[in-house]
Amino acid sequence: MTAPIEVPGLETAPPRRPLRQAWRSLLRDIPALISIVALILLALAALLAPVLAPHDPLRTYAEGLTDQGAPVAPGGGFPLGTDPNGRDVLSRLLYGARVSLTIGVFANGLATLVGVAVGITAGYFGGRVDTVVSRITDVVMSFPILLFCVALITVTGPSQRNVVLVIALIYWTYLARIIRGMVLSLREREFVTATRTLGVSTVRILFRHILPHLVPAIIVYATLGVASSILIESSLSFLGVGVPVPEASWGQMIDDGRKYYEAAPWLLFAPGVCLIVTVLAFNLAGDWLRDLLDPTAPERR
Amino acid sequence: MSPVVEVEDLKVYFGRRRGGTVKSVDGVSFDIAPGETLGLAGESGSGKSTIARALLRINEPTSGRVVIGGRDVTKLRGAALKAFRRQTQMVYQDPYDSLDPRMRIGATVEEALLVRGVPASRRAAGVRELLDRVGLPASYARRYPHELSGGQRQRISIARALGVDPAVIVCDEAVSALDVSVRAQILNLLKDLQEEAGLAYLFISHDLSTMRFAADRVAVMYLGRLVEIGTRDQVFTAPRHPYTRALLAAVPVPGGRGRGPRARLAGEPPSPADPPAGCAFHPRCPLAAAECVTTRPELRRKDDGRITACHFVPDAPTGPGSEVTA
Amino acid sequence: MTPWVLRRLGQMVLVLLGVVTLAFFMSYAVPGDPARLIAGPNADAATVASIRHQLGLDASLWSQYTGFLGRLARGDLGTSYALHGAPVSEQLALALPTSALIAVGGVLWQVIIGVPAGIIAAYRPGRAADRIATLGALVGLSAPPFWVGLLLIYYLAYRLSIFPLTGLGDPMWWYLALPTFTLGLAGAAWYARMTRTQMIEVLRTPYIQLARAKGLRERTILLRHALRNVLTPLITMIGMDFGYFLGGVLIIESVFGLPGVGKLTYDAIDQLDIPMITGAVLCAAFFVVVMNFLVDLAYAAIDPRVRNRR
Numbered sequence: 001m002t003a004p005i006e007v008p009g010l011e012t013a014p015p016r017r018p019l020r021q022a023w024r025s026l027l028r029d030i031p032a033l034i035s036i037v038a039l040i041l042l043a044l045a046a047l048l049a050p051v052l053a054p055h056d057p058l059r060t061y062a063e064g065l066t067d068q069g070a071p072v073a074p075g076g077g078f079p080l081g082t083d084p085n086g087r088d089v090l091s092r093l094l095y096g097a098r099v100s101l102t103i104g105v106f107a108n109g110l111a112t113l114v115g116v117a118v119g120i121t122a123g124y125f126g127g128r129v130d131t132v133v134s135r136i137t138d139v140v141m142s143f144p145i146l147l148f149c150v151a152l153i154t155v156t157g158p159s160q161r162n163v164v165l166v167i168a169l170i171y172w173t174y175l176a177r178i179i180r181g182m183v184l185s186l187r188e189r190e191f192v193t194a195t196r197t198l199g200v201s202t203v204r205i206l207f208r209h210i211l212p213h214l215v216p217a218i219i220v221y222a223t224l225g226v227a228s229s230i231l232i233e234s235s236l237s238f239l240g241v242g243v244p245v246p247e248a249s250w251g252q253m254i255d256d257g258r259k260y261y262e263a264a265p266w267l268l269f270a271p272g273v274c275l276i277v278t279v280l281a282f283n284l285a286g287d288w289l290r291d292l293l294d295p296t297a298p299e300r301r
Numbered sequence: 302m303s304p305v306v307e308v309e310d311l312k313v314y315f316g317r318r319r320g321g322t323v324k325s326v327d328g329v330s331f332d333i334a335p336g337e338t339l340g341l342a343g344e345s346g347s348g349k350s351t352i353a354r355a356l357l358r359i360n361e362p363t364s365g366r367v368v369i370g371g372r373d374v375t376k377l378r379g380a381a382l383k384a385f386r387r388q389t390q391m392v393y394q395d396p397y398d399s400l401d402p403r404m405r406i407g408a409t410v411e412e413a414l415l416v417r418g419v420p421a422s423r424r425a426a427g428v429r430e431l432l433d434r435v436g437l438p439a440s441y442a443r444r445y446p447h448e449l450s451g452g453q454r455q456r457i458s459i460a461r462a463l464g465v466d467p468a469v470i471v472c473d474e475a476v477s478a479l480d481v482s483v484r485a486q487i488l489n490l491l492k493d494l495q496e497e498a499g500l501a502y503l504f505i506s507h508d509l510s511t512m513r514f515a516a517d518r519v520a521v522m523y524l525g526r527l528v529e530i531g532t533r534d535q536v537f538t539a540p541r542h543p544y545t546r547a548l549l550a551a552v553p554v555p556g557g558r559g560r561g562p563r564a565r566l567a568g569e570p571p572s573p574a575d576p577p578a579g580c581a582f583h584p585r586c587p588l589a590a591a592e593c594v595t596t597r598p599e600l601r602r603k604d605d606g607r608i609t610a611c612h613f614v615p616d617a618p619t620g621p622g623s624e625v626t627a
Numbered sequence: 628m629t630p631w632v633l634r635r636l637g638q639m640v641l642v643l644l645g646v647v648t649l650a651f652f653m654s655y656a657v658p659g660d661p662a663r664l665i666a667g668p669n670a671d672a673a674t675v676a677s678i679r680h681q682l683g684l685d686a687s688l689w690s691q692y693t694g695f696l697g698r699l700a701r702g703d704l705g706t707s708y709a710l711h712g713a714p715v716s717e718q719l720a721l722a723l724p725t726s727a728l729i730a731v732g733g734v735l736w737q738v739i740i741g742v743p744a745g746i747i748a749a750y751r752p753g754r755a756a757d758r759i760a761t762l763g764a765l766v767g768l769s770a771p772p773f774w775v776g777l778l779l780i781y782y783l784a785y786r787l788s789i790f791p792l793t794g795l796g797d798p799m800w801w802y803l804a805l806p807t808f809t810l811g812l813a814g815a816a817w818y819a820r821m822t823r824t825q826m827i828e829v830l831r832t833p834y835i836q837l838a839r840a841k842g843l844r845e846r847t848i849l850l851r852h853a854l855r856n857v858l859t860p861l862i863t864m865i866g867m868d869f870g871y872f873l874g875g876v877l878i879i880e881s882v883f884g885l886p887g888v889g890k891l892t893y894d895a896i897d898q899l900d901i902p903m904i905t906g907a908v909l910c911a912a913f914f915v916v917v918m919n920f921l922v923d924l925a926y927a928a929i930d931p932r933v934r935n936r937r
Contacts (some may be wrong), residue, residue: 143911192401
């Protein structure tokens with residue numbers, strides 16, 4: 001990840017009516033509006049998977065395979081066809097949404113929590129804490145993300161919990177670095193100095209004067225982070241070290257499908273489209289939030 | 302009355318990454334009595350702000366003593382430091398940066414009361430009272446800083462400082478960013494508050510006309526050292542140090558001759574990282590002689606009670622620039 | 628060598644040591660007994676014990692660590708569990724040229740796709756072209772590379788038979804076209820975004836406005852003057868990405884069946900070949916750290932201010 005970091009600004013007063021302002025800007029940004037709707041539908045699909053799924057996602061159906069043992073094409077009893085094991089693709093997609101969202105949200109939530117806490121500590125107190133933290137982030141960020149995840153999961157054994165932990169273990173460093181940089185500059189702002197010389201306790205300064213300024217950035221990066229966490233999870237599952245096998249995960253469904261793509265291309269399309277739509281929706285939502293919360297946007301004085 | 306602030310041989314050095322130290326403040330002594338305003342003048346980079354920041358323990362003094370309210374505050378830590386914080390407050394230069402933009406005015410001011418331990422039930426009234434003292438309606442408590450003008454923001458800064466009931470307020474270029482008309486209002490407010498509460502001010506400014514209006518006594522700084530200190534009238538009507546004269550000569554005087562001898566100060570001040578040997582002012586001084594290059598003049602009380610640091614003061618009753626006196 | 632370079636070098640060594648330590652603990656923390664794994668399920672306890680001793684697995688943690696460091700210093704990454712005791716470093720060296728080719732191709736595609744997209748977007752910010760380019764970049768960023776790769780294989784190689792399906796052959800670049808494109812497509816978004824940001828920034832500066840006032844053609848301004856601003860960050864990104872890609876592009880190599888470091892790792896995962904995985908991870912991190920250092924060095928050579936910043 002070498003892109004320039006665009007940090008949402010520090011100057012903002014909290015918006016007067018945050019929800020109304022968000023709604024208005026959403027109406028002006030069609031791709032963002034579509035993404036938010038897509039994300040809501042996705043969350044509903046994941047939540048209601050047991051109700052919506054026409055079949056058992058884990059069960060091999062006798063009628064799910066042709067006489068030659070090939071997957072059944074979309075239509076008929078299986079709206080999106082079956083996979084090489086005779087399981088219903090649509091049902092697996094719905095349950096796969098659960099996996100992707102859960103892992104994405106939990107892994108990234110954990111990473112955000114740790115990253116913000118460490119970043120604030122390193123940035124505000126500086127000194128030795130900062131040096132140690134900076135070196136640790138240097139080391140962790142030296143490993144290519146996916147390769148590192150793969151190695152760690154090979155070592156710890158694949159499970160949903162381990163996937164979450166491993167992604168968090170790597171991603172916190174990225175947020176910690178961003179937050180640290182922001183706190184470093186916030187710390188030197190006069191209003192923070194003024195509060196400190198007033199005799200206000202450090203804890204109160206951190207929670208009342210530093211953290212509120214980080215909230216826009218945290219929201220933006222947390223949203224974008226879910227997108228990359230989901231991508232990593234799907235890559236891991238695709239490589240066979242993600243979510244363990246009987247469970248449905250989009251990445252692993254694509255892996256299943258790659259052996260049969262000549263005969264059954266739908267095995268590639270359906271989970272791939274779900275993945276790209278989900279990740280794109282999170283990314284678009286993140287970009288929209290960035291615009292919304294960025295003080296350099298024209299509507300601000 | 303015994304002084305409320307006594308600064309003795311204060312030194313603040315900064316280490317630089319690439320070796321060497323910057324002697325931002327190098328052996329400065331002064332005191333301030335209750336109810337008095339000491340002005341601290343000098344060009345930017347002279348170390349004025351560093352003194353302010355050392356007084357508030359924003360920057361750690363390298364050596365020397367800062368006695369405030371009878372107590373050396375340079376070594377305080379923890380709870381004692383926090384307790385000391387309440388005695389000395391600062392009004393900062395940048396009205397746009399010294400208030401938390403994400404906090405309502407009321408909350409900002411209330412924080413001072415919180416620090417002083419005012420119970421929650423009485424804080425709202427306290428905020429109203431503080432706003433009233435700085436001449437703002439109570440309704441401003443609900444506003445955010447960006448809705449206020451620069452002058453109004455400085456009033457809030459003052460209200461916040463008053464909230465902890467300090468003995469000393471440091472005004473570091475507190476009115477420099479304001480329009481002239483607003484500036485006068487804020488200066489008057491500061492004076493009123495001083496009379497009301499017997500506050501001592503350390504008033505830092507590079508602007509001599511403001512200084513003349515605000516200060517009772519004036520200390521002039523050059524490259525980390527005091528070069529002259531005296532009452533306002535002494536310094537402004539009969540400056541002794543050539544640097545003070547040059548500074549005053551650079552100020553357009555209302556009612557004075559249209560084109561007086563201006564721009565006595567040639568060139569930029571030297572870098573505090575690498576100050577000239579001897580008298581730091583010698584490269585720009587019209588009186589400089591061989592002695593000034595080798596020997597640094599100490600800040601001394603002269604016969605007439607004036608305190609200045611120049612080899613030539615006894616011999617130079619008049620000099621270039623003295624005709625500027627109004 | 629200036630003190631800055633020395634300090635930066637020391638920093639790099641420190642990070643490398645951290646990387647190595649982390650990799651060691653990772654391989655140490657493997658659940659299960661590697662000796663048992665090698666000996667096979669039917670071996671008796673004595674055989675397992677002798678293999679364990681042979682591998683040095685019965686020594687203390689510290690002596691294993693120092694032994695690990697010592698062997699590493701001699702370029703010895705251990706022997707593969709799965710590949711009949713082949714030295715890991717040898718396997719990596721065999722796979723590296725393929726990964727290097729993929730890395731060069733991937734970086735090239737990133738620049739070829741990303742930079743023009745960024746320029747087009749920056750030309751009239753907020754207009755249709757900008758929106759399309761920005762959205763396109765985001766789509767590229769959001770598309771899982773393994774899926775894009777499989778789609779390309781399905782349509783361009785299988786259905787239309789334009790490109791070879793998988794593997795390597797002659798001419799080499801023909802076989803690498805799809806994999807490197809897939810790789811470049813994902814990263815191009817970052818290049819586009821960076822180019823756009825930098826260009827918009829520079830187009831607002833007075834000197835560009837002066838150039839406009841002088842009546843220079845917009846194309847000249849854009850390509851001659853504004854693009855210069857993009858060069859330094861571009862070099863950084865290319866250097867860093869090259870470092871990342873050299874360590875093997877797991878996904879791309881496994882989808883396209885290319886015998887690079889990534890494929891080596893992928894196979895090692897399948898067989899729980901811990902020394903091979905550790906070796907691959909170390910090798911990848913090594914390239915990242917070294918490229919990072921070289922980029923910093925190049926930066927400092929161009930812009931002396933960098934040396935004083937950290």
